[in-house]
Amino acid sequence: xxxxxxxxxxxxxxxxxxxxLLFSMAMLFICxxxxxxxxxxxxxxxMLFLIICIGKTPxxxxxxxxxxxIVFVIMGAAAIAISIGRSDGxxxxxxxxxxxxxxxxxxxxxxxxxxxxxxxxxxSCMYFLSLTTPxxxxxxxxxxxxxxxxxxxxxxxxxxxxxVLFDVSSRIHTAQDARLGYDTLKTSYRSTSCLASNxxxxxxxxxxxxxxxxxxxxxxxxxxxxxPKRNHCAPFIIFAVIFTAAALAAAILCGRAxx
Amino acid sequence: xNIIETENLYYKYDDGSYALSDVSIGFEKGKIxxxxxxxxxxxxxxxxxxxxxxxxxxxxxxxxxxxxKYTRSEIKNLRRxxxxxxxxxxxxxxSASVLQDVSFGAMNMKLPEDEVMRRVNDALExxxxxxxxxxxxxxxxxxxxxxxxxxxILVMKPEVIILDEPTAGLxxxxxxxxxxxxxxxxxxxxxxxxxxxxxxxVVPIYSDYIYVLDRGRLLTSGTSSExxxxxxxxxxxxxxxxxxxxxxEILNKCDNLETDFSKATIGGAREEILNLIRSK
Ligand SMILES: Nc1ncnc2c1ncn2[C@@H]1O[C@H](COP(=O)(O)OP(=O)(O)OP(=O)(O)O)[C@@H](O)[C@H]1O
Ligand SMILES: [Mg+2]
Numbered sequence: 001x002x003x004x005x006x007x008x009x010x011x012x013x014x015x016x017x018x019x020x021l022l023f024s025m026a027m028l029f030i031c032x033x034x035x036x037x038x039x040x041x042x043x044x045x046x047m048l049f050l051i052i053c054i055g056k057t058p059x060x061x062x063x064x065x066x067x068x069x070i071v072f073v074i075m076g077a078a079a080i081a082i083s084i085g086r087s088d089g090x091x092x093x094x095x096x097x098x099x100x101x102x103x104x105x106x107x108x109x110x111x112x113x114x115x116x117x118x119x120x121x122x123x124s125c126m127y128f129l130s131l132t133t134p135x136x137x138x139x140x141x142x143x144x145x146x147x148x149x150x151x152x153x154x155x156x157x158x159x160x161x162x163x164v165l166f167d168v169s170s171r172i173h174t175a176q177d178a179r180l181g182y183d184t185l186k187t188s189y190r191s192t193s194c195l196a197s198n199x200x201x202x203x204x205x206x207x208x209x210x211x212x213x214x215x216x217x218x219x220x221x222x223x224x225x226x227x228p229k230r231n232h233c234a235p236f237i238i239f240a241v242i243f244t245a246a247a248l249a250a251a252i253l254c255g256r257a258x259x
Numbered sequence: 260x261n262i263i264e265t266e267n268l269y270y271k272y273d274d275g276s277y278a279l280s281d282v283s284i285g286f287e288k289g290k291i292x293x294x295x296x297x298x299x300x301x302x303x304x305x306x307x308x309x310x311x312x313x314x315x316x317x318x319x320x321x322x323x324x325x326x327x328k329y330t331r332s333e334i335k336n337l338r339r340x341x342x343x344x345x346x347x348x349x350x351x352x353x354s355a356s357v358l359q360d361v362s363f364g365a366m367n368m369k370l371p372e373d374e375v376m377r378r379v380n381d382a383l384e385x386x387x388x389x390x391x392x393x394x395x396x397x398x399x400x401x402x403x404x405x406x407x408x409x410x411x412i413l414v415m416k417p418e419v420i421i422l423d424e425p426t427a428g429l430x431x432x433x434x435x436x437x438x439x440x441x442x443x444x445x446x447x448x449x450x451x452x453x454x455x456x457x458x459x460x461v462v463p464i465y466s467d468y469i470y471v472l473d474r475g476r477l478l479t480s481g482t483s484s485e486x487x488x489x490x491x492x493x494x495x496x497x498x499x500x501x502x503x504x505x506x507x508e509i510l511n512k513c514d515n516l517e518t519d520f521s522k523a524t525i526g527g528a529r530e531e532i533l534n535l536i537r538s539k
Contacts, residue, residue, distance in 0.1 A: 008398065136356040136395060160355040163397035209350040216310050216343050217411065218335070218367030225359035225366055226375055228393075 001166070002061065003130055012055040012132035016230035017141050023240040024129040027247060031121040034251030040117035042250055046243055047124035051131050065127060066120070073119045081105075081112035135159055140227055153223045157210075164206065169199055260324070261285030262451050263309060263341065263419050268318035270304055270475075278304040279475045282318075286419065286451045291441060293462050294455040295486075296472035297497035302455040303346060305472070306421045309453070311337045339368060342417035346424050348404035357399070357407050358383075358392045364415040375414070382410035385440055387433075401428045409437070413444075420444070422454040426461060434458065438465045460501045463487065463523030471498065484521035503528045 007013065012020070024047075031043040052059045083105045088094040094103025139159075142152045172195050176182065181191035211219075264285035270278050278301045286292045294302050307313040308320060311327060311334045319326040322340065327333055342364070345351045354360035361382060365375040383389040386406040391399060399407060405428055412420055422441075426434045438461060445452045456462065462469065463483035471478040471486060473496040479486060487493075490500045490508060500508060501523040508520035517538070518531045 004395070005398075008394065014393075134395065136354075136359070139355070156355060157353060160353060160396060164349050167397075206350070209345070209347075210353050212307075212312050213343075213345050213351040214353055214363075216312055216338050217364035217415065218338055219363075220367060223354075224363065225354060225356075226362035226372065226379065228358055 003065070004135070006057050006061055007131055007134050010051075010055040010057050010132045012050065012236075013134060014230075015132070015233045015236050017133045017137040018230075019232065019236055019240065020129060020133050021138075021141060023244065024125045026240075026244045027128075028122055028125040030244070030247045030251050031118060031125065034247075034255060035114065035118070036251060036254040037114060037117055038254045039247060039251045040114070040121035042247060043121035044117070044124045046247070047121075047128040051124075051128055055132055057131055062127070062131070065131075066123065069119065069123050073116050076119075077112040077116040080115055081108045083108045143227070149222065156223070161203075161206065161210075165199065165203060168202055169195060172198055260287070261321075262288045262323060264321045265305075265308070265315075266319045266321065266326075268305075268308060268320065269316040270301075270308055270313060271316045272304075277316075277475050279308065279315075282472070282475070282477050284470050284477060284480065286453050287468070288418070288451045289445050289449045290467040291445055291452040291454065291465050292468045292470065293466040294453065294470050294472060295459070295462065295498055296455070296478075299474070300472040301475040302472060303423055304475075306343055306423055306453070306455070309419075309421060310341050310343045312343075339415070340417050341419040341421065342412035342415050343421040344409050344412050344423060344425060346427075348401070348408040351408045351411065352396045352404055355395050355397065357388070357394055357396055360396060361392075361407060361410045361414055364411055368415060378414040378416070379410075382413040385413065386410040387436065402430060402433055405429060406433075406437075416448070417450070419451045419453065422452070424455055424457065426456050426458045434461060441465070459499060460503075463501055463504075463527075471496070483523055487523050488521040490520070507531055 027043050027047065031040055034040075048062065051057050051062055081104050082102060083091070085091070085101050085103075086099065088096070088101045088103055091101065091103030091105050092109070094101050096102070136156075139152055139156050142155075143149060176191045176195065180187065181194075182188045264283075266283050268279055268282040272278055282301075282305065294305065296302050304313065308315055311320070311329065314329055321327070322337055327337055352360050354363065358379065362375055362379050365378050370378075379392075380389070383392050386409050388399075388403055388406045388410065391403060391407075396404065396407070405425065409422070409425065420441075425437060425441075429437060441452050441454070442465060444450050466483055468480070469483055469486045470480045471493070478496060479489070479492060487500055487504050490504070493499060499505070500520070503525065504520045504523040507518040507522060507528060510516045511518045511520055516535055518535065519527075522528055522531055
């Protein structure tokens with residue numbers, strides 16, 4: 001939900017979604033394929049720079065979002081870094097239980113660090129897309145793709161009604177809370193079960209009502225809506241091309257130099 | 260001539276209770292007709308019958324003098340001509356994009372895209388939410404959602420527009436600008452406007468005709484001065500007079516002054532008061 005709020009305040013929001021999608025996908029691909037420290041760091045910095053400095057999304061929120069995958073990344077990296085062996089020859093630090101050595105090797109450490117940076121590079125590409133492109137723009141893009149329309153229409157309806165459901169559930173929760181519904185453990189259980197069953201019934205009725213309302217506006221099985229045309233933003237295209245080219249060049253150079 | 264009317268309309272919900280019994284009413288082009296009634300009187304049910312969403316138990320709904328036969332094509336035509344703005348905007352706004360939601364009805368009419376765009380912009384402008392058109396629906400306030408729902412019907416330019424409690428949740432300026440907009444549409448485009456409201460003070464200002472429902476039955480009808488002439492019958496059924504009429508009624512009944520309390524607008528009241536002063 002926080003991403004949804006941030007994206008509508010992003011200064012990059014009005015750039016044609018296709019441009020942002022292509023740019024972030026290109027950078028993502030280069031970052032993963034290059035397999036290089038430099039390129040990963042470069043990608044992450046470019047994306048963060050765009051999100052924070054150009055898009056004006058508050059740095060605090062962005063960094064907070066970046067910490068979401070951090071636990072997984074660190075745990076994954078640790079698993080890669082630690083190696084098990086019969087001797088501690090290639091290990092920088094180690095301990096042993098019986099004849100089995102557990103330790104961190106040089107190769108493992110580099111691989112772990114590389115993976116970690118690559119993850120951050122890739123995650124920042126995805127955050128660039130999700131922090132600058134509203135869902136409704138993405139849906140519009142997807143409608144033009146080969147994905148069957150009914151899938152996108154369903155996704156769109158789900159996206160819309162998640163917020164309605166969320167709203168209703170928080171209103172019911174407040175109403176219960178105001179009447180001491182969450183005072184003791186026992187009443188909490190009761191209130192929660194009430195809330196859940198109520199939400200279920202409401203969603204059912206909501207679906208019915210929405211269908212009725214759509215029918216009364218001539219719904220014929222397809223959700224026909226206007227697709228807003230977006231003007232292309234020349235500065236962004238130029239910037240994107242330059243950065244993608246630079247990343248590509250860096251990837252090739254670093255690939256040769258092995259850093 | 261009535262563009263849409265009902266004859267001896269009965270409607271029963273699944274639980275067996277009659278939400279409408281023997282309702283025979285009509286609505287004219289270029290007029291604003293208000294349906295009054297307490298909660299549960301059957302206003303929303305009536306509207307769903309007028310738009311062909313609900314099929315009456317017995318009796319008929321007539322559009323342009325012809326009774327509707329509930330075939331697919333007839334229903335489709337009826338819905339194209341009779342637009343309905345629902346009581347709860349969340350029921351109506353299905354799209355996450357305001358612009359796309361507003362365009363839905365017009366796109367379903369298979370209009371050319373630039374015509375749709377023109378109508379959408381016009382409707383957004385008239386409902387005062389043009390600057391919100393790129394916002395997500397869930398980020399709108401209740402009143403803004405309500406306006407978006409109204410815009411979604413305006414784009415279809417139907418001959419009849421039904422609004423279920425359009426003024427609920429709007430700020431005071433919003434209420435008067437909406438009512439101005441409705442007046443404008445019905446005068447310039449000859450649209451028949453049918454609305455329900457609990458905001459009884461705006462009723463006499465804008466309504467050309469009033470029907471009062473009570474527990475599914477037609478209680479009384481007439482112009483605002485005819486309906487407000489009998490305050491007792493309204494009070495018996497959980498309704499009241501507009502404040503201005505109420506004041507004139509108190510002056511009449513408690514202070515024994517010669518006032519006509521069927522006058523319910525500020526202009527009418529002013530005239531009454533001036534008459535009183537002059538006759539002294
Ligand atoms: N889906 C339904 N199933 C069963 N009964 C219903 C249903 N919807 C409405 N009713 C009943 O039909 C009657 C008329 O309801 P309706 O919604 O038409 O009232 P209303 O005049 O619009 O009221 P309000 O001012 O509260 O909107 C009420 O007694 C209500 O309980
Ligand atoms: Mg109602």
